[in-house]
Every structure is written in structure tokens, then in C-alpha cells.
Amino acid sequence: MEAMELVFQRSGVGKNKLYPVMYSVNGGAIQEVAKYLVELGNDGTDITSLNVSCLLSLLKPIKSNMIVSGEVLExxxxxxxxxxYVPPTTNVISENxxxxxxxxxxxxxxQYGLEFSPSDI
Known part of the structure; x- marks a missing residue:
């Protein structure tokens, strides 16, 4: 499946609960806070689990290697x-x-699909 890029207007961003990705250097403050929250553990409330899951879903390295057409590129x-868009779920699939x-x-x-109208774009 080919990726599609949509550009949302500001009203569509808030209405659809879209969040900016947080780019972080290895060992940066954002990564350290995320590790702390994961180590802190679940306090038994769904809202805490959802917020930690959302935070982790929004982290991305500033730069990294990726494979494109079998070639490793930075x-x-x-x-x-x-x-x-991060669906409200705490399920995480392990790499294994x-x-x-x-x-x-x-x-x-x-059931948590992203719904938007042409006026949002």
C-alpha cells in the first residue's frame, strides 16, 4: 500500500486529535521522560495507560538509518x-x-478510525 499525504487545516487538526511528532536525539530529554513514565508503571487507571501509550507513539528519532529498496540510507x-493520529488503545505489539x-x-x-471531511483538508 502506498502512503498518502494529507494536509489538514488547523481546525481539522484539533477536531481529529492529531498530534505533532516529537523528534528526539538519542538519550535526549523526551526519551528519558518516556522511559521514566514506562518504568513508573501503570497506576491502574486507563487514562494513565492511554497517555503513556500516546506519548510513546509520538516519539521519533531526529535521524536514523532506514532500508529503501534494499539499501541502507540515513x-x-x-x-x-x-x-x-493515535487511536485510544494501550495495546503494544512486541517486535518478536x-x-x-x-x-x-x-x-x-x-472502531477508532480517523474520520475527516473535505473541509478539514
Missing amino acids: KKFYQESEWR NYTEERDNENNAIE
Whole structure:
């Protein structure tokens, strides 16, 4: 599936709960806060779990290597100015079980699909 880029107007960003990605250097403050929150653990409330999950979903390295057409390239992610929609779920798929769990988790979050109208774009 080919990626599609949409540009939302500011009203569409707030209405659809889109958040800017937070770019961080390795070992930067944002990463350290995220690690602290994960280590702090779940306090038993759904809202805390959702907020930590959302925060982790919005982190991205400033730059990293990625594979494009079988070739390893350095990518400067901070040039993207990316925004994300994060569905309200705390389910995380581990790298070890990604292939087995991906379809089930995608089906589970279908109810949280991003809805927008042409006026939002």
C-alpha cells in the first residue's frame, strides 16, 4: 500500500486529535521522560495507560538509518514535520510477535478510525 499525504487545516487538526511528532536525539530529554513514565508503571487507571501509550507513539528519532529498496540510507526525520493520529488503545505489539499479532490488533482498532471531511483538508 502506498502512503498518502494529507494536509489538514488547523481546525481539522484539533477536531481529529492529531498530534505533532516529537523528534528526539538519542538519550535526549523526551526519551528519558518516556522511559521514566514506562518504568513508573501503570497506576491502574486507563487514562494513565492511554497517555503513556500516546506519548510513546509520538516519539521519533531526529535521524536514523532506514532500508529503501534494499539499501541502507540515513534519514533525517526532523525534516518531515509529521503529525499523527493515535487511536485510544494501550495495546503494544512486541517486535518478536509483530507478524502474528498485527492483523488482530489492526482489526481491534478499526472502531477508532480517523474520520475527516473535505473541509478539514
